[in-house]
Amino acid sequence: MSFNILNHPLCGWFFYFYLMKKEALIFGIYPVIEAIRANQFIDKIYVQKGLNNPKVDSIISDLEKTDTTISTVPFEKMDKLCRSNHQGIIAITSPVSFHSMESVVENVLNSDKSPLFIVLDQISDVRNFGAILRTAECTGVDAVIIQKKGGAPVSGDTVKTSAGAIYNVPICKVDHIKDAIYYLQGSGIKTVAATEKTNNSLYNIDFKVPTAIIMGSEGTGVSKSVLNIVDEKGALPLLGKINSLNVSVASGAFLYEIVRQRLQ
Known part of the structure; x- marks a missing residue:
């Protein structure tokens, strides 16, 4: 242009x-x-x-x-x-404006639905970010929470990969992921970290209650300091030789398990 x-x-x-x-x-x-x-x-x-x-x-x-x-x-x-x-x-x-996490949480808690949030701990790839937003929109996520520093920018590539879903899912920027988790917990929302550092399968977790899923960065996963404060940890069963999934794929697996449980 x-x-x-x-x-x-x-x-x-x-x-x-x-x-x-x-x-x-x-x-x-x-x-x-x-x-x-x-x-x-x-x-x-x-x-x-x-x-x-x-x-x-x-x-x-x-x-x-x-x-x-x-x-x-x-x-x-x-x-x-x-x-x-x-x-x-x-x-x-940015192609979109950002929302106050506190306001979004309060509005969702005052609604008739069971809250569902996804927290991204230092996701750096804009295509992964966009793909997660697309799945989040399709699975009824109420908001995506990201940290101001260290994460992928909200760019044209994010919009394209999200297939426009970025305009339908509120994005909340916070100073620190840990503070966001504490706030969610204080609001009665269960925090669940997706990590291979547990023997607990995600299929053993009750997702019918208000829930926030924490997804970690492409390289190191959910940070140790965050793992120490979440309510539960869940892992996806991996039956092949590769010991990890792309973060956007893993997000989809977690979110659709939540959908499956809530539709029952």
Whole structure:
């Protein structure tokens, strides 16, 4: 996507949008400021490490009050993302807005259905993220909870892989997964971690009660600190020689076991 910058009122500042791997990137101090003023949903901000600029500091201060993820990275990372004059700041826009976990949980608890949430502990691949969202929508998940830092961005690739399901499932960003789990538990929702580090089959778990499933990252699974605080752990039976499943496939298996139990 392109346009003639000479016709733009901000000519003199390097300002334009372009798609890179289907993520909408905005770069440059004033373009980012204008995007925020225009109420663009900013999913992530990259700031050049060591940058000393009051305007950038002001942007960060404003976005720290939102669900935007802010990452400080070296110049080489910035240059890889954008080879133009980014002025030390790059924003990635989100195709959706984010929801307050507390509000979503409260609304679901006040409804007639048994709550179902899925918590993603550092899922980093956007295609896995999108596939999980698609299955979540098909299985009636009330919300997907992710951590602000360390996870996959909500990008164009996420939208495409989710087949548009991303627009139908609320996404909640939290500062820390552990705090989210404590909140869910305090709200009467059972937390179940999907992990191979247990002998307990998921088929032995009662999913008819309000439930939140925790799925771990592609490389290391659910983090140890999270495993230590969940209510139950469940494993999928693996009958072949490979000892793990793709996280989106595993999510589907867990979610459809919940559907099976709740339909009985």
